[in-house]
Amino acid sequence: MQSTLNALVAKASTELPALKTRPEFEAAKARFVGPNGELTALMKQMGAVPKEERPAMGKLINETKAQIQVLLDAALRTLETAEIAAQLGPAVDPTLPSPDAGPGTYHPLTLVREEMCRILHKVGFSVADGPEVETEFYCFDALNTPADHPARDAQDTFYFPESARFGNVSKKNPEEKYLLRTHTSSVQIRTMLKGSPPLRIVSPGRVYRRDTSDASHSANFHQLECLYVDKNVTVRDLKALLDYIFESLLGAGTKTRFRPHYFGYTEPSFEVDLSAKHLPKVNKEWIEIGGCGMVDPSVFETVGYDPKVWTGYAFGMGLERLAMILYGIDDIRYFYQNDLRFLKQFA
Numbered sequence: 336m337q338s339t340l341n342a343l344v345a346k347a348s349t350e351l352p353a354l355k356t357r358p359e360f361e362a363a364k365a366r367f368v369g370p371n372g373e374l375t376a377l378m379k380q381m382g383a384v385p386k387e388e389r390p391a392m393g394k395l396i397n398e399t400k401a402q403i404q405v406l407l408d409a410a411l412r413t414l415e416t417a418e419i420a421a422q423l424g425p426a427v428d429p430t431l432p433s434p435d436a437g438p439g440t441y442h443p444l445t446l447v448r449e450e451m452c453r454i455l456h457k458v459g460f461s462v463a464d465g466p467e468v469e470t471e472f473y474c475f476d477a478l479n480t481p482a483d484h485p486a487r488d489a490q491d492t493f494y495f496p497e498s499a500r501f502g503n504v505s506k507k508n509p510e511e512k513y514l515l516r517t518h519t520s521s522v523q524i525r526t527m528l529k530g531s532p533p534l535r536i537v538s539p540g541r542v543y544r545r546d547t548s549d550a551s552h553s554a555n556f557h558q559l560e561c562l563y564v565d566k567n568v569t570v571r572d573l574k575a576l577l578d579y580i581f582e583s584l585l586g587a588g589t590k591t592r593f594r595p596h597y598f599g600y601t602e603p604s605f606e607v608d609l610s611a612k613h614l615p616k617v618n619k620e621w622i623e624i625g626g627c628g629m630v631d632p633s634v635f636e637t638v639g640y641d642p643k644v645w646t647g648y649a650f651g652m653g654l655e656r657l658a659m660i661l662y663g664i665d666d667i668r669y670f671y672q673n674d675l676r677f678l679k680q681f682a
Contacts, residue, residue, distance in 0.1 A: 340399040343373055347403045351410040360407075360414055367403055374400060440682040444557055444670055447658045448539045451559055454583045455537045458576065460561060463536040465522035467543075468495070469514055472507035473521040477637045478600040492517055493543050515543035520600065523562040523649065527638040532645050533565035539654065550666045557654035564630070564640070564647035570603070573627060573648040581609060581624075585661065588613070592621065601628025601649060614660055622660070625652030 347367055354360050368374050377396065384392050441449070452462055465473075474480075475487055485491060495513040504513065522538035539559040546552040563572070574593065581589045593605035609624040611617040627650030632642035655667050662681070664670075669677050 337395055339377065340395055343367070343377070344399055344402050347406050351406045352413070354410050354414065357414055357418075360410060363410075364407055368400070368407070374403060438682065440678070442670075442678065443658050443662060443664075443681045444654050446681060447654050447661060448557070448559065450584065451580070451654075451657070452537060452539065454580055455561065458535075458579065460535045460537045460563075463522050463526045463538045464540065465516075465519070465525050465538065466501075466504050467516055467541055468501050468504050469516040469521045470504065470506050471511040471514065473524050474514060474516050474518070476507075476511075477524040477634065478520055479631050479633050479637075480599045484599065486517060491545050493545065516540075517544055518542050518651065519558045519560045520649070520651065523560065524634075524638060526562070527564070527640065532640060532647075535561075535563045537561045548668060550668065553655070553667050553671065556667070558651055559654055559657075560649065560651035562630070562647060562649045564635075564645055566645060568629075568646040568648055570629060570648070573629070573650065576648075577607060577627070577650065584657070585609075585614065591624075593627075596626060596628075598626060598628055600631050600634050602631045604628035607650065607652070609660075611660065614663075617660060617663075624656065624660075625650060627651070 350363055351360075354363060366372055374396070381389060381392060381396070452460075456462075471487070475484070480486060493515040495515075497512065499513050501513060506513075519538040519540045519542060522540070523536065526534065526536050526538075537559060538561075540557065541555055542558050543555050546554050548554060561576075563576075574591070577591045578589075581591055588610075590610040592608045592610075594608060596604045596606045598604040605627050606623055607625045607627055608621040611619050611622045627648065630647040630649055635642040635645060635647075655670060658664060658670070659667065
């Protein structure tokens with residue numbers, strides 16, 4: 336029996352490494368260890384072996400089975416390696432030039448942001464930036480947003496755990512929480528606290544809210560907000576600037592209108608509508624584009640400005656909204672999918 340087992344191992348050592356395909360492997364496996372395989376047939380002969388010889392014979396069979404299994408595993412690994420190599424094709428020469436050496440391009444949101452900043456730079460606005468991680472003071476308290484305001488609810492805002500610490504974002508009050516900013520108005524507060532008026536700033540950047548993603552909503556998106564503080568600033572100045580911006584961006588004849596609204600940090604406050612009959616894929620007389628208003632005196636008092644001396648306006652809008660209007664895009668999710676078929680259209 337031992338010589339038969341040794342001959343079976345020798346046979347497997349010769350045949351299994353020479354296998355080339357998966358069907359050949361499965362057939363060989365069946366011949367050796369399948370229900371009707373050669374090793375299985377030898378195991379069935381254990382009943383005819385004298386009782387006193389069975390332990391030794393069982394040990395020999397188990398050793399033979401283990402040896403054949405090692406050979407089977409090695410053969411399978413070789414086949415799998417060959418299959419992967421066949422799928423990958425010939426080796427790539429990293430010194431060869433890329434087959435797609437076309438020029439890169441800006442993301443459509445970057446294109447709109449940069450164009451808006453250029454338009455505003457022409458009338459004296461400079462770009463201001465701030466952290467995306469904020470505190471409740473800069474995001475809410477300084478903007479006249481009380482503690483019971485819905486915007487401060489955990490269902491609307493991404494708060495960090497109370498144990499979170501950020502070395503580059505200081506707190507005004509020890510008990511306030513860290514959060515992901517819900518608007519870039521916090522940049523306006525930081526800018527006013529750093530310097531004295533007059534000032535004109537535009538603050539583009541990413542913001543976060545607990546919105547369910549769909550064609551017109553995203554949990555993260557981009558805003559562009561402006562602040563102008565000087566003496567004798569009026570609503571007329573605000574309306575004139577918005578007309579200038581949208582005519583520059585969307586073409587001559589583009590008009591804006593105001594509708595009364597409420598924002599905690601401006602008074603009076605307005606929703607801004609945009610005439611859109613001439614825009615592709617819009618075909619509406621008016622569409623809502625953003626919010627604006629005159630800065631509330633309580634905001635000036637918080638940052639140390641005298642509201643009897645200084646006045647100002649602020650307005651904000653979503654960059655995704657502008658890009659969708661400008662390029663005729665009907666789903667906000669396209670901006671975040673990194674689909675080259677979409678992005679290359681803006682090359």
